[in-house]
Amino acid sequence: MTEPLPDQPDRVTIYEVGPRDGLQNEKSVVPTQVKAEFVRRLLAAGLETVELTSFVPQKWVPQLGDAEELMDLLGEEGLGQRRPVLVPNERGLDRALERGVTSVAIFGSATETFARKNLNRSVEESVQMFAPVVKRALDAGAWVRAYVSMCFGDPWEGPVPVEQVVDACSRLMDLGCDQLSIGDTIGVGTPGHVHRLLDALGDAGIGPEQTAVHFHDTYGQALANTMTAIGDGVRVVDASTGGLGGCPYARSATGNLATEDLVWALDGLGIEHGADLDALVRTSTWMAEQLGRPAPSRVVKALAGD
Template identity: 90%
Template structure:
């Protein structure tokens, strides 16, 4: 039986092309309880690149005691060789030590990870929001001086499991603090998946008013309540052109147990295909990659599209 394909029906106000920022190898795997062999991670990255994903976030140079699953960052980059370097292979760095480790391996794109709330900043970085900005400042300066591209993540932009709803202006202030350091791109994260489209639009408008336009903003939605695709469509209509997603819908956060899987890359690709938006990804190859990774992890992929096309 020939597999299903979505009908292409464009909607007004949407972009012609979207960049998918693949976070599966980092955000997707960081919360796995069982250790994933570094050779499997390297093969995962190669398969993602082979499926047409240009931007793939590889790993995190955090201390092993923080996130044991990503304690093999150097080994992973060594296995990937030149494939793991370049502007489209970012890695997460929490501090100057992490940056040193990344630069020693020839990395040229890095990401820092801030928070819009004090509680999560304490739990994730053991610092206040202000202290975390002070920690990130030399990281960004040194990375830019080394010619690296720098992304700023801000988590808990739509809600926090300890503090509840997060005021929009509080989120904008946190984003501005990091972007004022000189970062090239901002990724606003719905870490626990509680955002809805109207909330997304209000935050994007507030960021625009504060001088952070959609041309430098990406969105990072978790699908806890099934809102990730709706929120993504709202963001695209407002001018966003970069969407974070995780192959298979893998993901979570070791410091926020209510953070379930990311927006699945396959679900995003299916939606973009139906809207006639270019993205450069081969859906069949991506589904095959997710099915393969699910075998390595010993459980089905959360992605609805993977389940539909693999059945």
């Protein structure tokens, strides 16, 4: 039974981050063949946009050091605008383009401390580093997304002023990026804060049609924050099947919004999204077996009988 809300959208795009953000913080390295099977199962479940990996140096994130091998295993399934990969710098972009990638993402920060820890650069220096990456990607015909992390709070700096976040987002979008994803990396945001930030971004010329949201569920607020963003006009939502995720440079960052939990809420409202909930639950159950622990998703636990 569905019960729509007034003025809700007909459709929301799920931007699946499980294979990249979901796995990057796992302590034991997941075999490349398992990652490829994970991607194939996600695609078979109807997810249209799946972020595959990151072309980051292996010494930075050992879990993602097999990007080329994964892309080779996926073949044509891993190519196209709906198969983005993260690129940290020009070398990462070179590696991605060599594999035929046509959709990339860069990963900035709203705070100086995290920029230093994640990129070993200041916010300004990171923008300078990303400028040629974005230009070259666009010149190659690629679609470009800009992630901005720590948009609601930072484990070292505390609450992050909205104006500071808008400035960081504007700097990256001014490079020519197609889409912005605002991240609550440590999961401290609440609905009122989400609404205020989206309003401020709109005032700065970055409307909800350009914006995606990326919430972590540290304090159980990810779904509530997401529904607030959808109510404010956002139509792209980042989620991770099973609720997997974290950040290797911020220990207080726990799992992402679970794709299954998002799908359950969207189904209840009658909002189209294209994913098969039962197939996602089976995929999460399978992946949990590979990782040796249960999926954090509440919907997976309810439907799989965990």
